[in-house]
Amino acid sequence: RVVVPERDALRYRTESDPRGLIADMRQQLDHLGDSASSARERDLLWLMGTAAVNVNDDTALTEAVLRLDSLASAQHFSLAAASAGFLRSRQLIATGIGDGISEALRAAAKVQNDSNPVVRAWASYNLCDAYAMSDKARSALSLCEKAQDAYRELGDTWGLAQAENDQGINFANLDQAENAIELYQRSRQHFASIGMDQLVVMVGDNMARMYLKTGRVREALALSQTPLAQELATGRVSDALVSRANIATDYAALGQPALALSTISIAVTDARAAGMDGLLPDLLARRSQMNERAGHSAQALVDAREAIRLLGEHNAKALRADEAALETRYAGRERELRIRTLEHQNRLQDLALKTARAQAAERTEAQQHQALIGMVVKGVSVALILIVGLLYLLLRAQRRHAAELRIQTLRDPLTGIENRRAFMQRAMALLGDGHASRQPHVLMLIDFDHFKQVNDSAGHPQGDRVLSLVTGYLNRAVAATGHVARIGGEEFAVLCPRLGAEAGLRLAETLRAGVAALPLPATVLLDHITVSIGVALFDGSQCHDLSSWMKAADAALYSAKSFGRNRVVSSTVLH
Ligand SMILES: Nc1nc2c(ncn2[C@@H]2O[C@H](COP(=O)(O)OP(=O)(O)OP(=O)(O)O)[C@@H](O)[C@H]2O)c(=O)[nH]1
Known part of the structure; x- marks a missing residue:
C-alpha cells in the first residue's frame, strides 16, 4: 500500500477528511502565536477553506475567507488575497450564485507577478479549476494544460493529478469521451501513486460518465457507486450529489427508468436542502429527461422550466459581460507578461552579446599586449645585443689602448725604438x-x-x-x-x-x-x-x-x- 507523502497529507485530508481537517486547522489557528509567520497562517486558512468548500461548511469558509482577507490587507500579502479570492470563486461556482470566474481571474491577477513557481502553478491550477467547473471547457483547456505543465515541472504529483482530472472534465464537457477517459486514467494513476485512494475513486466517478457515454454502462455504474458511499461518509455534499445523479443516469442507460428517477429525485432534494443552486439546474435537467422517458411529461416540463429559470439567473447578461472584460484583461496581462519575458530574454541576449564583445575586446587587448611584450622583448634583446656589441667594441678599444699604452711604456718617443x-x-x-x-x-x-x-x-x-x-x-x-x-x-x-x-x-x-x-x-x-x-x-x-x-x-x-x-x-x- 502506498502511503500518502507527508507534504500531501494535509491537502489529501481536504478530500478524505474535510471535517476533521477543519477542526484541526481551527485548533492550530487558535494557538498560533503572535510570532507565527503570515505564510503559515495563510496555509492553514487555505486548507481550512478548501475543506470547507468540499463539505459546504459556510461558517468555516466564511471564517477562512475573512481571515485571509484581513491577513492580505494587514500584511499586503497578495498570496493571502489570492487565496481568499479563489475560495470565494469556488464557493460561487459550487453554489451557482454570482460570478465565480471573475473572482478567480481577480485572484489569479494578484499573484501573476509572483516569482515563486509553486505559487504560480497553484494560481494556474485554481484558474483552470474555476473554468473547468464552470463548464467553460474551451477556455479551460489551455489553462489546465498550463497547470499540468507547471506541476509536472515542480514534480508535484498531487497537483498534476488534479489538473489532469480537470482536463478530463473539460474533454468530457466537449464530448471528447476518449480524451477524457485518457486524462482520467492518468489522473487516477497519479493519485494512486501517492496513495490517495479516495481521489482515485472520485476520478473513477468522472470516468464512469465517459464509460456511460461510450456504452460501457455496467463499468460506469460500478465506478460510480464507490464514490457515492465515500462522499456520503465524508460529508462531501456536492460531490455526492453529482455521483448520485450519475448513478441515476447509469440506471436510465441500463433501461431502469424508475430506479433512475427515484435516484435523481434524491439528488434534487438533497441539493435543495444543501442550497446547492449551482448544481440544481443540471440535476433538474436530468430529471426532466428521465421524467420524459418515463412518460411523466408534466413533471418533465416543471423540472425543465425551473432549470432554465435557474440557468438564466446564473448566466445573467451583466455577469457575462463582466466575465468577458475580465477575460480580456487577463489575456492582455498574460500578453504583457509574455512581452516582458521576451524583453527580458532580449536583454539577456543583448547582455550575452555585450559580454562576448567585451571578451573579444579583452582577447584583442591581450593579443596586443602580447605583441607589445614581444616587441619590447625584441627591443630589449636588440638593445642587449647592441650593448654587448658596444661593450665588446669598447673592450677591444680599451685593450688596444692598453696595448698601445703598454707599447708606449716600452718605446722611446723621440726615436721610436725600445726604451x-x-x-x-x-x-x-x-x-x-x-x-x-x-x-x-x-x-x-x-x-x-x-x-x-x-x-x-x-x-x-x-x-x-x-x-x-x-x-x-x-x-x-x-x-x-x-x-x-x-x-x-x-x-x-x-x-x-x-x-x-x-x-x-x-x-x-x-x-x-x-x-x-x-x-x-x-x-x-x-x-x-x-x-x-x-x-x-x-x-x-x-x-x-x-x-x-x-x-x-x-x-x-x-x-x-x-x-x-x-x-x-x-x-x-x-x-
Ligand atoms: N739634443 C739632445 N741632447 C741630449 C739629449 N739627451 C742628452 N742630451 C745631451 O747630451 C749631452 C751629454 O753630455 P755629456 O754627458 O757631458 O757628454 P758629452 O758631451 O757627450 O761628452 P762625452 O760623453 O764625454 O764624450 C748633454 O748636453 C745633454 O743635454 C736629447 O735627447 N737631445
Whole structure:
C-alpha cells in the first residue's frame, strides 16, 4: 500500500477528511502565536477553506475567507488575497450564485507577478479549476494544460493529478469521451501513486460518465457507486450529489427508468436542502429527461422550466459581460507578461552579446599586449645585443689602448725604438732562458762623443735630429742579429743573443765606423758624429746576472771614452 507523502497529507485530508481537517486547522489557528509567520497562517486558512468548500461548511469558509482577507490587507500579502479570492470563486461556482470566474481571474491577477513557481502553478491550477467547473471547457483547456505543465515541472504529483482530472472534465464537457477517459486514467494513476485512494475513486466517478457515454454502462455504474458511499461518509455534499445523479443516469442507460428517477429525485432534494443552486439546474435537467422517458411529461416540463429559470439567473447578461472584460484583461496581462519575458530574454541576449564583445575586446587587448611584450622583448634583446656589441667594441678599444699604452711604456718617443724598460725586460727574459748555446750573448753600450757640443752649437732640436738619424742607422745595421734600445739621453744599448764574441766585436766595429761615416745635415754644423762602444759577453761564466753584465759593458764603454773615444772596447780585453 502506498502511503500518502507527508507534504500531501494535509491537502489529501481536504478530500478524505474535510471535517476533521477543519477542526484541526481551527485548533492550530487558535494557538498560533503572535510570532507565527503570515505564510503559515495563510496555509492553514487555505486548507481550512478548501475543506470547507468540499463539505459546504459556510461558517468555516466564511471564517477562512475573512481571515485571509484581513491577513492580505494587514500584511499586503497578495498570496493571502489570492487565496481568499479563489475560495470565494469556488464557493460561487459550487453554489451557482454570482460570478465565480471573475473572482478567480481577480485572484489569479494578484499573484501573476509572483516569482515563486509553486505559487504560480497553484494560481494556474485554481484558474483552470474555476473554468473547468464552470463548464467553460474551451477556455479551460489551455489553462489546465498550463497547470499540468507547471506541476509536472515542480514534480508535484498531487497537483498534476488534479489538473489532469480537470482536463478530463473539460474533454468530457466537449464530448471528447476518449480524451477524457485518457486524462482520467492518468489522473487516477497519479493519485494512486501517492496513495490517495479516495481521489482515485472520485476520478473513477468522472470516468464512469465517459464509460456511460461510450456504452460501457455496467463499468460506469460500478465506478460510480464507490464514490457515492465515500462522499456520503465524508460529508462531501456536492460531490455526492453529482455521483448520485450519475448513478441515476447509469440506471436510465441500463433501461431502469424508475430506479433512475427515484435516484435523481434524491439528488434534487438533497441539493435543495444543501442550497446547492449551482448544481440544481443540471440535476433538474436530468430529471426532466428521465421524467420524459418515463412518460411523466408534466413533471418533465416543471423540472425543465425551473432549470432554465435557474440557468438564466446564473448566466445573467451583466455577469457575462463582466466575465468577458475580465477575460480580456487577463489575456492582455498574460500578453504583457509574455512581452516582458521576451524583453527580458532580449536583454539577456543583448547582455550575452555585450559580454562576448567585451571578451573579444579583452582577447584583442591581450593579443596586443602580447605583441607589445614581444616587441619590447625584441627591443630589449636588440638593445642587449647592441650593448654587448658596444661593450665588446669598447673592450677591444680599451685593450688596444692598453696595448698601445703598454707599447708606449716600452718605446722611446723621440726615436721610436725600445726604451730602457723594454731593454731590461728583453735582457732579463734572455738571461731567464738560461744559456744553452756555446755562443755567448753580446751586449753593447753605445755613447755619443761630445754630444753636448752638438746641442750647444746647433741647438737642441738639431741634437734630436742627429739622435734620430743615428738611431735609424743602428736599427738597420743590427736588425738581423739583435735589438737596439735607447737606454739614456744619448746612450744606446744593443743586445745580440748568441752572436758570439768575434761576430759581436765585428758588429761593434761596423757600427762605430758606420756612425762615423754617416753624413749629417748642414744645419748640424758638424761633418760627422762618432760614438764609443763598450762590449760585454754573457756566456754564463764571467757574468752571472744582468747587473754584472751591464757593469762590465759600462766599464768597457768607460774605457773606450778614456782611450780617446770613437772606438770599441771589449770587457774581455780589460781582464
Ligand atoms: N739634443 C739632445 N741632447 C741630449 C739629449 N739627451 C742628452 N742630451 C745631451 O747630451 C749631452 C751629454 O753630455 P755629456 O754627458 O757631458 O757628454 P758629452 O758631451 O757627450 O761628452 P762625452 O760623453 O764625454 O764624450 C748633454 O748636453 C745633454 O743635454 C736629447 O735627447 N737631445
